[in-house]
Amino acid sequence: MQNKVLIKFVLFFIIFNSSAQENDLNSPVQESKIFQKSKIEVIQSKYLDKNGDKSHEVFLSKNGLYPNNKNIESNPYFTVSVSMDDIMEKNGKIQIKKSAKLYNLDFYIKNKMTYNSFNQAIPIWDGRVYEEDNEIIVGGYSSEYNERPIGIIDENGKFIPALSGLDAEEFPLLQIPSDNIVFDPFMKRLFQISPSGNKELTKTENLYLPIDIYGKKGELLNNIPFEISYENTNSSLILYGILNGKKMEIARCDIQRSEIVHSRDAFRPELITGASQQGNGEMISLTFKGSYSKSINLEEGNLFLNANYKNDLTHSVKSNKIIMDGDFQDWRNIKGVSDVQGDYVSYLFENPDTDLLEFKVTNDDKYIYFYTRVVGAHGRTGEKGRYYWYTYIDVDTDPLTGYPPTRDDNCYFGIPIGDDSEAQFEFIGNKFVKTFFGFTGIGAEKEVLSGELELGPSYYSRKDSDGKERKSYKMEYVHRENSRFTTEDYTAGTSEDIIISLSPDGSEVEVRVELVGFLKDIHGNSLMHVGKKIDIAAGVEGSSDHYNTSDWGADSSSIIYGYLIK
Numbered sequence: 001m002q003n004k005v006l007i008k009f010v011l012f013f014i015i016f017n018s019s020a021q022e023n024d025l026n027s028p029v030q031e032s033k034i035f036q037k038s039k040i041e042v043i044q045s046k047y048l049d050k051n052g053d054k055s056h057e058v059f060l061s062k063n064g065l066y067p068n069n070k071n072i073e074s075n076p077y078f079t080v081s082v083s084m085d086d087i088m089e090k091n092g093k094i095q096i097k098k099s100a101k102l103y104n105l106d107f108y109i110k111n112k113m114t115y116n117s118f119n120q121a122i123p124i125w126d127g128r129v130y131e132e133d134n135e136i137i138v139g140g141y142s143s144e145y146n147e148r149p150i151g152i153i154d155e156n157g158k159f160i161p162a163l164s165g166l167d168a169e170e171f172p173l174l175q176i177p178s179d180n181i182v183f184d185p186f187m188k189r190l191f192q193i194s195p196s197g198n199k200e201l202t203k204t205e206n207l208y209l210p211i212d213i214y215g216k217k218g219e220l221l222n223n224i225p226f227e228i229s230y231e232n233t234n235s236s237l238i239l240y241g242i243l244n245g246k247k248m249e250i251a252r253c254d255i256q257r258s259e260i261v262h263s264r265d266a267f268r269p270e271l272i273t274g275a276s277q278q279g280n281g282e283m284i285s286l287t288f289k290g291s292y293s294k295s296i297n298l299e300e301g302n303l304f305l306n307a308n309y310k311n312d313l314t315h316s317v318k319s320n321k322i323i324m325d326g327d328f329q330d331w332r333n334i335k336g337v338s339d340v341q342g343d344y345v346s347y348l349f350e351n352p353d354t355d356l357l358e359f360k361v362t363n364d365d366k367y368i369y370f371y372t373r374v375v376g377a378h379g380r381t382g383e384k385g386r387y388y389w390y391t392y393i394d395v396d397t398d399p400l401t402g403y404p405p406t407r408d409d410n411c412y413f414g415i416p417i418g419d420d421s422e423a424q425f426e427f428i429g430n431k432f433v434k435t436f437f438g439f440t441g442i443g444a445e446k447e448v449l450s451g452e453l454e455l456g457p458s459y460y461s462r463k464d465s466d467g468k469e470r471k472s473y474k475m476e477y478v479h480r481e482n483s484r485f486t487t488e489d490y491t492a493g494t495s496e497d498i499i500i501s502l503s504p505d506g507s508e509v510e511v512r513v514e515l516v517g518f519l520k521d522i523h524g525n526s527l528m529h530v531g532k533k534i535d536i537a538a539g540v541e542g543s544s545d546h547y548n549t550s551d552w553g554a555d556s557s558s559i560i561y562g563y564l565i566k
């Protein structure tokens with residue numbers, strides 16, 4: 001977003017306390033990293049187990065959070081999308097016609113944990129914790145000031161508020177009594193704790209493919225490709241894992257008989273060239289409760305092969321190539337990062353369409369591919385709303401170049417990387433508007449149009465807090481008909497080298513970006529090329545007109561550190 005006045009500042013996110021800014025080329029940057037111990041590790045070492053190892057369990061026990069009487073109920077689920085024309089009602093229940101075409105087969109495991117603990121902990125999303133200048137800083141989010149340092153975590157792991165010159169009432173985090181705030185040095189997150197009052201507590205998590213499977217000796221089986229198949233003869237969806245070239249059944253459901261636990265009408269936005277979506281006309285997604293095969297034992301929500309397991313179905317090898325077709329079987333075996341469902345900031349709208357659940361990256365020689373899953377649907381804006389999706393790419397894995405995507409303009413969800421390059425797309429009024437690139441480094445229009453870029457400290461916004469024009473700020477551009485143009489919000493015209501494809505219901509998106517579209521540096525080297533390591537995360541933000549509110553929703557995924565373009 002660029003059309004509101006921003007109060008922007010630069011925070012330098014320094015990992016492992018390196019002071020790269022001060023160093024010239026010959027100084028031993030590495031050494032300072034080796035000899036300084038992270039402050040978070042110091043706090044972790046206050047929680048040692050019997051063997052003297054840092055232990056999250058000891059942290060939980062000391063804070064009354066250790067889960068006792070733990071019980072995990074684990075169930076498999078299958079989701080398919082079908083045309084509304086292929087749905088009928090029978091005895092008041094939805095049924096899929098036998099002749100129906102099934103789209104975008106999907107699978108997940110839901111683990112529901114019930115337990116008791118003396119205290120309960122609720123995650124605090126109104127701030128984040130980061131290390132800077134050998135301190136552990138708490139950045140607080142506010143609609144007025146965006147993200148600002150509002151306190152520190154001391155050496156005992158306690159939150160000490162410290163705010164000067166700003167209105168403390170603007171920060172939801174500062175409204176929580178500090179004694180009720182704990183910093184978990186293992187999860188590196190803040191929690192609000194309160195006595196549980198002996199209530200039974202529950203925690204649920206959904207695990208998407210690829211899932212972990214353990215062998216008969218309890219070892220994690222690596223490199224098990226998964227495949228979801230539909231067998232017409234018994235109307236069953238089956239999840240297979242491929243082990244030693246043979247298929248083994250992990251779970252199944254019968255789409256004529258299994259319980260439908262969830263149905264949702266698909267979001268079918270208006271699309272132009274550059275975007276596609278699988279399926280036709282009105283569609284619906286249905287989720288069925290399945291059952292695990294006899295070969296699977298469950299222990300604390302983990303899947304183990306048991307003595308019943310034998311693999312006797314021959315498997316035909318399929319390629320892992322990403323196809324831009326709005327079908328996501330090609331992503332089911334790619335590991336990504338998951339993101340918490342419901343990680344809402346208190347003054348933003350709880351918009352499921354901007355609540356990220358998964359982020360994945362892969363590439364070939366020519367393209368880089370991105371994948372995200374949201375709780376709701378990508379691009380759903382309501383009649384007048386707007387929706388932006390982006391990848392934050394730290395192309396030099398240097399937090400000091402680019403800009404830190406802190407919470408800007410009530411929209412962003414801060415993450416600690418120095419974002420240099422972005423691939424993005426925009427929807428307005430439930431219509432796809434465009435894909436585009438972003439670059440944030442030295443300079444602006446001239447540099448981006450020349451295609452010779454220089455990485456360096458920069459800003460998101462064109463103007464500073466006094467309204468003065470900056471020299472360096474984020475530029476957005478597109479490639480069309482062999483030319484490069486700058487672009488901005490509301491401007492139509494997609495970049496021909498970025499295309500997207502949505503799942504039939506809009507909950508998943510695949511994005512394909514030509515690597516050369518990220519341009520070159522002033523020495524003529526491509527910013528993004530095979531052999532390069534990058535830090536990368538996805539972000540989404542959207543107004544919430546669809547839900548009849550003027551508030552925005554936003555989320556950022558977890559960061560994939562050190563992704564190698566291979």
Ligand SMILES: [Ca+2]
Pocket residue numbers: 322323324325326327328329330331510
């Ligand atoms: Ca695909």
Ligand SMILES: [Ca+2]
Pocket residue numbers: 339340341342343355356357555
């Ligand atoms: Ca989320």
Ligand SMILES: [Ca+2]
Pocket residue numbers: 394395396397398399400401402417418419420
């Ligand atoms: Ca950077």
